[in-house]
Amino acid sequence: MIVHFEPASEEGIASIVRSAASERVTLAIVGGGTRLGLGNPVRADRTLSTRRLSGIVNYNPAEMTMSALAGTPLSEVEAALEAKGQMLSFEPMDHRPIFGISGEPTIGGVFAANVSGPRRYVAGAARDSLLGVRFVNGRGELIKAGGRVMKNVTGLDLVKLMAGSYGTLGILTEVTFKVLPLPSATATVVVSGLNDAEAAAVMAEAMAQPVEVSGAVHLPESVRGRFVGGSLPEGAATVLRLEGLEASIAMRAEKLAAALARFGPVSRLDAVQSKLLWAEIRDVMPYADGTRRPLWRVSVAPSAGHQLVAALRLQTGVDAFYDWQGGLVWLRMEAEPEAELLRRYVGALGGGHAMLIRADDASRGRIPAFEPQAPAVAQLSERVRAQLDPSRIFNPGRMATAA
Structure with missing residues (x-):
């Protein structure tokens, strides 16, 4: 039986991590559990949830900034913002419909997965709104971005590194982010x-x-x-x-x-x-169809999206629609994921990023969900992770790269 932790404080999280590191026990890091399908399956000894680490710490509408604990429900954040005529400019997607699950998305999960919606190409991604973070690293140390220099990662932006790291570098405990006025x-x-x-x-x-x-x-x-x-x-x-x-x-x-x-x-x-x-x-509702047919999120040049789909249609059954002026293709395969074929065409059209969002368990276990990194980038990623999580206890198997 997998042990499940739900600490209610940063120190509680840090204590669990220190024990896990000393015992060489791995941890699956979750918030509300609504994005467990993203990335390759995590195979860990224990689960740690941040859902009890909840609440808005500070909100200054005049300065258009908010700080919230990582487990704060996204709905609570959005309700507080709407009451003051403000919003999250990056329009985070709700993954529950395409995965066919329930649960409550958290603000920490939004930034951990760098979740962004249709406004991203003009307003920026979630990471572009993130101003500061507090997190627990793999040694069980509490880190505040900008307030502590990490050995051998000097010069790297820890705030941007944590956004889109999918829980592989540290456990977010608090996030500070900018907001914008709601359009009237x-x-x-x-x-x-x-x-x-x-x-x-x-x-x-x-x-x-x-x-x-x-x-x-x-x-x-x-x-x-x-x-x-x-x-x-x-x-x-x-x-x-x-x-x-x-x-x-x-x-x-x-x-x-x-x-x-x-x-x-x-x-x-x-x-x-x-x-x-x-x-x-x-929320990609056309593909919230109750199935596990392979669903890809493909980022390419806006002029290349329709060319990619046309090429794939000559080889396999696909359905698609286009966001971000054509630069984001939501692509559903009718049978197999066809990862090799898809990524080969993406490369031939100038490059991009193909992320497997949904598939059956067998496919998720054998296909890299994230676009494989260039060797130099992969080496840098490993160096960063070695500093932040030296024992590799966080989310083993997910193999995340920033999207």
């Missing part, structure tokens, strides 16, 4: 009937317009009908989000629609429809 209005301009290549051109044109598009996504016909109760027009939908003041939205939407009218029929979703649509895009 939202609208979505829709261009209908485009194929994937045409949509890539339209999204590029939209981003070149002086209208501040905060979301650019193409939904092929295969997924279009799975959004917002069918409120999107018929045909494939290229959707472009505008946020800001109501008067500004009206003028910018009109200007954008005029610029794109030559590409196809243009329509508009109102604020209620937009909110629902972008939440479903964020």
Whole structure:
């Protein structure tokens, strides 16, 4: 039987880690347990959860910063921000639908996995909002980023290292991050009937317009009908989000629609429809289908996304839609993960990052979930981990790289 720890303090976490290090016992690090499917399976002797380390430590709306303990539910953080008209700009995805699980996402888990949504390509990733961290390293020492110099990692940004480390470098206990004002209005301009290549051109044109598009996504016909109760027009939908003041939205939407009218029929979703649509895009709802069919998150150049999917369709059965102006491809394989084929095509198209998000247990056990690192980067990663977790007790087997 695996022992499960739920300490309620930093010192409690540090004590457990010191004991584990001295006994050479490995620890699976979890928050709310909603992202256990990310990365390769962790095989550890014991589990340590931060869910009892919960609460907002400090929130200064005027300075647009918040500090919260790592186990604080994400919903609690977002509710506190919304009450003051603010938000997490990077729009973190909720992984529960695609994994078909329950539980409560935590703010520590968001930053540990660097979880970002549709606004990332204009507002930055989760790590770009992270200002400071407190964490327990593999020796059971409490580290505050910037307040302690770690031997042989001098010059490296510990805050950025912890974001996206998936619990392999240390146990986050507290995070400090910046927030932004909530937009007072939202609208979505829709261009209908485009194929994937045409949509890539339209999204590029939209981003070149002086209208501040905060979301650019193409939904092929295969997924279009799975959004917002069918409120999107018929045909494939290229959707472009505008946020800001109501008067500004009206003028910018009109200007954008005029610029794109030559590409196809243009329509508009109102604020209620937009909110629902972008939440479903964020959470990849077309593939929250109750199956374990392989699901990939592929980052490439915006012009390469549709080329990647077209090449794969000649070899295997795939379904896909495009976020980040085409630079993020959510790709579901109909049978096998086809990791070698996918990564070979990604390399041929200029490189990128292909992360296996979901698959059956056998596939997750044999396929590297993260894009293999270049030798020099892998050596640096090992040096950093040797300093922060010398006994390799945290999340063995996950093999994370920053995404």
